[in-house]
Structures are given as structure tokens and as C-alpha cells.
Amino acid sequence: xxxxxxxxxxxxxxxxxxxxxxxxxxxxxxxxxxxxxxxxxxxxxxxxxxxxxxxxxxxxxxxxxxxxxxxxxxxxxxxxxxxxxxxxxxxxxxxxxxxxxxxxxxxxxxxxxxxxxxxxxxxxxxxxxxxxxxxxxxxxxxxxxxxxxxxxxxxxxxxxxxxxxxxxxxxxxxxxxxxxxxxxxxxxxxxxxxxxxxxxxxxxxxxxxxxxxxxxxxxxxxxxxxxxxxxxxxxxxxxxxxxxxxxxxxxxxxxxxxxxxxxxxxxxxxxxxxxxxxxxxxxxxxxxxxxxxxxxxxxxxxxxxxxxxxxxxxxxx
Amino acid sequence: xxxxxxxxxxxxxxxxxxxxxxxxxxxxxxxxxxxxxxxxxxxxxxxxxxxxxxxxxxxxxxxxxxxxxxxxxxxxxxxxxxxxxxxxxxxxxxxxxxxxxxxxxxxxxxxxxxxxxxxxxxxxxxxxxxxxxxxxxxxxxxxxxxxxxxxxxxxxxxxxxxxxxxxxxxxxxxxxxxxxxxxxxxxxxxxxxxxxxxxxxxxxxxxxxxxxxxxxxxxxxxxxxxxxxxxxxxxxxxxxxxxxxxxxxxxxxxxxxxxxxxxxxxxxxxxxxxxxxxxxxxxxxxxxxxxxxxxxxxxxxxxxxxxxxxxxxxxxxxxxxxxxxxxxxxxxxxxxxxxxxxxxxxxxxxxxx
Numbered sequence: 220x221x222x223x224x225x226x227x228x229x230x231x232x233x234x235x236x237x238x239x240x241x242x243x244x245x246x247x248x249x250x251x252x253x254x255x256x257x258x259x260x261x262x263x264x265x266x267x268x269x270x271x272x273x274x275x276x277x278x279x280x281x282x283x284x285x286x287x288x289x290x291x292x293x294x295x296x297x298x299x300x301x302x303x304x305x306x307x308x309x310x311x312x313x314x315x316x317x318x319x320x321x322x323x324x325x326x327x328x329x330x331x332x333x334x335x336x337x338x339x340x341x342x343x344x345x346x347x348x349x350x351x352x353x354x355x356x357x358x359x360x361x362x363x364x365x366x367x368x369x370x371x372x373x374x375x376x377x378x379x380x381x382x383x384x385x386x387x388x389x390x391x392x393x394x395x396x397x398x399x400x401x402x403x404x405x406x407x408x409x410x411x412x413x414x415x416x417x418x419x420x421x422x423x424x425x426x427x428x429x430x431x432x433x434x435x436x437x438x439x440x441x442x443x444x445x446x447x448x449x450x451x452x453x454x455x456x457x458x459x460x461x462x463x464x465x466x467x468x469x470x471x472x473x474x475x476x477x478x479x480x481x482x483x484x485x486x487x488x489x490x491x492x493x494x495x496x497x498x499x500x501x502x503x504x505x506x507x508x509x510x511x512x513x514x515x516x517x518x519x520x521x522x523x524x525x526x527x528x529x530x531x532x533x534x535x536x
Numbered sequence: 537x538x539x540x541x542x543x544x545x546x547x548x549x550x551x552x553x554x555x556x557x558x559x560x561x562x563x564x565x566x567x568x569x570x571x572x573x574x575x576x577x578x579x580x581x582x583x584x585x586x587x588x589x590x591x592x593x594x595x596x597x598x599x600x601x602x603x604x605x606x607x608x609x610x611x612x613x614x615x616x617x618x619x620x621x622x623x624x625x626x627x628x629x630x631x632x633x634x635x636x637x638x639x640x641x642x643x644x645x646x647x648x649x650x651x652x653x654x655x656x657x658x659x660x661x662x663x664x665x666x667x668x669x670x671x672x673x674x675x676x677x678x679x680x681x682x683x684x685x686x687x688x689x690x691x692x693x694x695x696x697x698x699x700x701x702x703x704x705x706x707x708x709x710x711x712x713x714x715x716x717x718x719x720x721x722x723x724x725x726x727x728x729x730x731x732x733x734x735x736x737x738x739x740x741x742x743x744x745x746x747x748x749x750x751x752x753x754x755x756x757x758x759x760x761x762x763x764x765x766x767x768x769x770x771x772x773x774x775x776x777x778x779x780x781x782x783x784x785x786x787x788x789x790x791x792x793x794x795x796x797x798x799x800x801x802x803x804x805x806x807x808x809x810x811x812x813x814x815x816x817x818x819x820x821x822x823x824x825x826x827x828x829x830x831x832x833x834x835x836x837x838x839x840x841x842x843x844x845x846x847x848x849x850x851x852x853x854x855x856x857x858x859x860x861x862x863x864x865x866x867x868x869x870x871x872x873x874x875x876x877x878x879x880x881x882x883x884x885x886x887x888x889x
Contacts, residue, residue, distance in 0.1 A: 254785075255689050377837045406837035410786040411690070411779040416593055420831035423586050424570060439690070443779055446703065452580030469692065536689060 244274040245497070246294030247303040247490075251282045255467065256487060257305075258535030260330065264303070264490035271494060284308055288315045295322045301341075301497045303490065305329040316340060325500060329489040332510075341500060342507045344493045346485050348384035349391070351515045354483045355462045356392015358517055359432055362460060362480070365398055368431040371421045372404040373414055373444060375436040382406070385436045385464060402430075407440040414440030418447035427453045435463040438470035438482055445478050456480055466518055468531040475524035484516040487534065548814065555802060555818040558851055562825035565847075570832040582705040586828060588713075594824035595712035596621070596788065598817050599771040600795035601802070602716075602723050603653075603764030605816040608799050610760055611740040611808030612660060612667035617768040617795055619678025620652045621788030624769035625776030626685035629693050638697030645773045646766055652678070653765020657758030671761075675792065682784035692781040702777025712774045716817075719770065723763070724813045733811075736760060740808025798823055801851055822851065 245268065252258045261277070268275035276299065278290035284307050294302050295318055302324055306312060309332065316339035319326050328343035359368070372389070375382030386404075393399040403421050407414040414435060421430065427448070435441035441463035448455040455461055455478045463470060466484035473479035496507040518524065566573045566586065576585035600617045607614045628645040632638060652674055659670035685691075693699075704711045727733035738746040739753045747753045768788075776782045796806075801819035804811045826847045830840050853859060 252688055258688055374837055377840070403834055404836065405831060405834075406840065408786070411781060411783060412775060412786065415779060417831060419589055419593075420586075420828070423572075423589070424832050424834065446779065450580065450582065450703065451584065469690075 242300065243272070243498075243501070244276065244297075244299045245301045245303060245494075246276045246278065246290070246297070246299040248278045248280060248287045248290040248294070248305070250280055250287075250305050250307045252279070252535075253282060255536035256465065256485065259487035259531070260305070260489060262534045263487045264329075267488065267490040267494055271498070273494065280307060282307055284311060291315050291319065295319055295324060298322075299324060300501060302326045303329055303493055305489075306331050306333050309334045313339065325497060327493045327497060329493060337509050342493075342496055342509055342511055344489045344496075344511045344513060346489075346513045346515060348381050349388035350512070351464050351483050351485065352385040352388020352390075353392040354388075354515050354517055355385075355434055355464060355481070356389040356394075358462055358481050358483075358519070359399060359434070359460070360393055360396050363396075363398060363431075367398045369400055369402045369425070369429055370432045370434055371418075371425065371430050372401050373407040373417055373433065373435040373440040374404060375406065375409045375440075377406045379409075382409075382436055389434055401434075407435070407443070409437050409439060411439045411443035414443030415447045416443075418444035419451075422447060422451045422453075427451050427458070430459050432460040432462070435461070438463045438465040438467045441479060441482075442469050442473060445473060449478075454478075466516070466531075467536050468528050468534075471518065471524040471528040471531065474518065474520055474522075475528065477520070481517060481519045484514075484518060486513050486516070489513060548812075551803075551812050552815045552818060554855065555815050555822065558801070558854070559818055559822050559825065562822050562829070562847075565829045566825060566832060569829055569834075573832070578708060581708065582710065583708045586832070588710065590821060590824045590828050591713045592710040593827070594820050595716045596771040596775055596791060597794045597798055597823060598716040598820040599719060599767045599774070600764075600791060601798040601816040601820050602720055602813055603760070603767035604792075604795045604799050605802070605804060605811050605813050606723075606727070606736060606760040607667070607764050608796070608804055608806060609736050609740045609808055609811035610757055611743070612757070612760070613671065613796065613806070614656060614761060614764045614768075615668065615671040615792050616652060616656060616674035616678055617764060617771075618788035618790060618792040619675050619682070620649050620765055620768035621772030621775060621791065622682035622782075622784050623652060623678050623685065624649045624772030625782040625787045626682040626691065626784050628698060628773045629691040629776055629782035630685055632693045632695040632698050633691060638695050638701070641695070641698055642701070642773060646769045649765040649767075649769020649772065650762055651765070652768070653762040654758065656765065657761030660761060661754045661757035679784060682782075682787070686782050686784045688784070690781045690783045694780060698773070699777050699780055702774045703780070712778075715770065715774065719767070720813060720817050727813070732756075737809050737811065740811075794823055795820075797848065801848075801855070803855060823848075 247264055249261050250257060265275060280286035280290060287307060291302060302319060304326060306328060312333045312335045316326060316335055320339055325341040327341050330345055332343045332345060374386060402425060405417050407417045433444055435444060441461050445455040448459055453459060461479045462481040464483045464485060466482045470479060470482040492511050492513060496511060499505040573586045576583055576587060604614055624645040627648040628641040631641040631644045656671050656674060659665045660667050701711055706714055735751050735756060738751055739756060743753050772788060775787050798819035799816045801822055802812060802815035804816060826844055830843050
């Protein structure tokens, strides 16, 4: 009797999940695993799918568009319910997206957009790079609260869109605050090694005591710069405030150690919002917006960074 | 490539004079954009100044160009050194992460680098594959191997011994400076105090005749690539130790080109033969001084590559044989009938090559 009730209860509890799992199969064409963030995105996407009981078919394109197109065609042939694509390049998608549309399979773009007609995909889930820079600038504005501050900036790879957008965003963020001034700006190529080298030259050219804050376009460069600041006999996080973007595990660790002040998250969880939109669309045809912006969350010393570090370090960053 | 080249060497100073002049100009440019360039403090237990940075940041290219000079002297080239750096860094990092000491890590990295060098050497010397193609294989594949070792992440470590090799100091002097100075001196000593240097030059000038003359060119060729691999491994360990992590994607990226450039700026011919490691090392410092000018100038990063290209172009034009001849003719046409003027002519050509 008791056993029966338990079984019944669990059946009732699992019913909605089982119903969903029964008919949702989603194909995911990932670019590859060129960066830690990309690896984390893959891990999180798989986790999100599992959490919702979705059968995720994963295809790694190894940085090649032709592999992605092949993968999408095979997803269409298998008759999946929806397709997620992280497109490796912006152009050349019209034909295969047309095929998906003819097969009435909704397509959601992750992380990057494509140069194709909007009607060919359901929605795009991306982060707003300019907004990330703005959040960083705004944090520094609040932190300084009117005090004078000479800022040095470590840019990403010259000419890359994250470098351009994050620079623009930060400048917009501190606009109208004459107490904040960017005194030096140089590229650190998004790498730790260059971040350290360039910060060394900043410290000498400006004098470490004349620099009040560092803005780095990604966490890796900030981590390199922290070492340069330490070697110059200054305290990163105190003598020089440090704000960067991405929120990789090592940045959380640095904040927990008091060597960094803030980081803005480029969330690897693009799949969460994408799957939400897809489920709503498949359930009752709710059309999502054409662009879903992910949250650019600010992390500071107020957060429990050690816990976040432990949570994130196994995602593949 | 005439018999002159195997004749008695001109004095070392005369050989490296053009490089020293260029280095002085490059440093003067630094002072022009940043007047306190030569100021050196003692801060936080270490020497602290731009000049120290030039010596310290020049370490990877300096180490690479020691091996590269020998390889180029045999008429070869080693494109794989950047990738070998990534492999060595990854190996060293994974060894200390597994809980072994820094000595084991260094040895493992050197073994990995030596293995890579051996592979290149065998392809070139035994299978007779053109060096540029033979080493291209590892240049392309090496980074993949390094990523396999690090599993695609930046492998961070906090072993103080290993970190010391890249970021530490000995008596205030950053360790990498001491490492490249010591290795440069050691290799120069070995090749110049024995016949080894001359044998290497002989291979570069004419391998077939050198073999007919009784030189075991095959073994020597394998050895120079082996040395190049070991130098790259050491550079890779330093770069990884410097940032306390092995970054398989970016460690040593494009550094093979800087190393070749350093050798060329050092007045060594890509056609092999006569070589000077000291001149190559000064070439490496010249490149780093140019990088330093760019960083200190405060110009937007869009200008970086343009400035570097213009400065390097200037250096190479000054060193070109044509310009060298013009300078020589200009001097010769002047009213100075010095008796030793014609005698210095082959030396001029030498340095110009």
C-alpha cells in the first residue's frame, strides 16, 4: 500500500518532465573549443538540457563552417525539434537556414549573430559587449564617487569586435565624469603574458602611484597585470583598483584574495534563455524577441567569490 | 660563400659593431619618448626599470635565437620553436600540478623540447626534408599537442621553484636575464673554443663538400635542431613561469618569427655559413627595445605594428649589402688614403650580409 502511494506520488511528480523529455530533441552545433569560455558554454548547455530532460545532440565543428552546415543538415534529416547554433562566421548561412525553415525546425543563434534575414531564425541569444564596458565604467564611477582617478586600459586584440565594443562601452560609462581620465591605453592581446608586459610598461611610464585604476578588456589580462603590480611593490586591488570583464574562475579567486575589485560576467549560460524561449515557442507558439540579451552581471568583493570559483572551475574554463 | 668566409675571424667587436650602433639608436629612441628610460631603482627586492624590462622581456626571443642562429648557420630554419615553447610550458605545468618538484618539471620540459628538436633534426638530416617544411609540421601540430597536455585550459600552478625561473630574482636581477646570459655564454664558448662552430659553418656553406671533407654532417644537423629545441623548451618554461600558468594557445605565438628576425638583424645570413650568437642576442635586444618604444610612446595600439615594421625596415635597409657598398664607396672616394682601407673591404661585406 505504502509502496503504491510512493510510486504514484513519484509518477505524478515526474509526469511533466517525462512528457517533455518524451518529445524534445534539440541539435546543438558548437564552433569548437578554442577558448576556456567556449568549453564552459558547451558544458553549461549540456547541463541545461539535462536539467530540462531534453535530448541534446551535440556536434563540434572544430572551427569550420562547412562542418556546422553538415551538422545542421544532419539535424534536419534526423527531424529534431529545434536547433541551436553558435555560428563560427557571420555570412553564408542563408541556404541552410532556409532548409531548416522549410522543415519547420526553429533555429536559435547562441553567442554570435549572422548576416541573414531575421525571418530565418527564431531568435539570437547574445551578450551586449558595449553594455559590459558600460557596467565596468559605471562601477568605477560609483567606486570613485567624485574622486580624481587616472585610469590605464588594457585593450583586447586590436581591431577585434570585443576590444572595440568594450572600449566604447567603458568610455560611455565614464562619460561626463571629469574626475575619471584614461591616461594610457594599449593592447594586451587578451593574454596573460601580454597583460603583464604592458602593465609593467604602464607602471614605469606613469609611475605606479599615479595610477588609480586598471580597466582590462578581459580577466586574463587583468590576472597578468596583477602580477606586474605585485612585482612593482604595489598592492593590486588597493593601490590600483582593477575591473575587468568575463568573470572566469581565476578572476573570482583574485577578488576573493582581495587582489581584484570587480568583474563583469560574460555568461556561458546562453542556452538557458535560448531553451526557455524554445520551450515557450514549441508549447504554444509564443514568438520571442529577435534578440535576447544575456545579463551582464557585476561581481565584486560583496559576492561569495570562493563559492563561485568552486562552482565555475569545473565547467571547463 | 667563398673561401674568405672560412678564413680567420675579424675581431668580435668589429663584427658586432653595426648591431651595437643600432641598439644604441633604439635605446636613444626610448629615451626620446621617455626621458627616465635609464633610471633603475631597487624596489621590492628587485631591480626595477625599463632597461631591466628590455633585458627581461627579451629573454624568450634571446633564448630562441641562440638555437636559431646555429640552425640558420647550417642553412636551415626552425619554424617550430614557438610551438615547442607551448609544449614545454604545458609539460612543466602539468608536472608540477601533478605534485612533482620544479626540478623534475624543468627536466621534463627540456626532455619534451629535446624530443621535438630530435624529431625536426631527423626529418631534416635523415629524411632530407627541406627544413622550412620539416619544422612547419611541428609548428602546426605543436600547439595541438600542447593543448592536449593542458586539456585546453590555462593550466595554473603555484610551485615557487618553477615560478622563480620566470618571475623570480637572484640578487635583485630577474632570473630570466641570468638564464639567457648564461646559456648564450655557454653556447658561444662551446662553439668558438672548439671546432664545432667552424664545422657548423662548413655545413651551411656547402654540406656536400663538408661531408666529403670528413664532417659527420648528419649528426651535427640533428644536434643543432636538438639545441634549438632545448632553447625553445627553456624559453617556454620561463614564459609559463612568468604568468604562473601554461597558456597553450598563446605561449610563444609568432615568436619563431621574432627569433628569425633577431638572427637576421644580428647580421647572419639566412643562406647559412658565418654566424655570431652575440650579434643575434643583440638583435633580440634591438627587437625588444623597439617593442619598448611602442609601449612607452603611448600611441594608440593601432600604430604598434606599423611602427615596428617601419623601424625594422629601417634597420634592415641600413644593413643591406647595397647600402653597405655605398657607404664603403663614399668612404673610399673621400681624401683618406689609409693603407688598411682595402683590407677592411671583405669585413664590410661580411657584416653587411
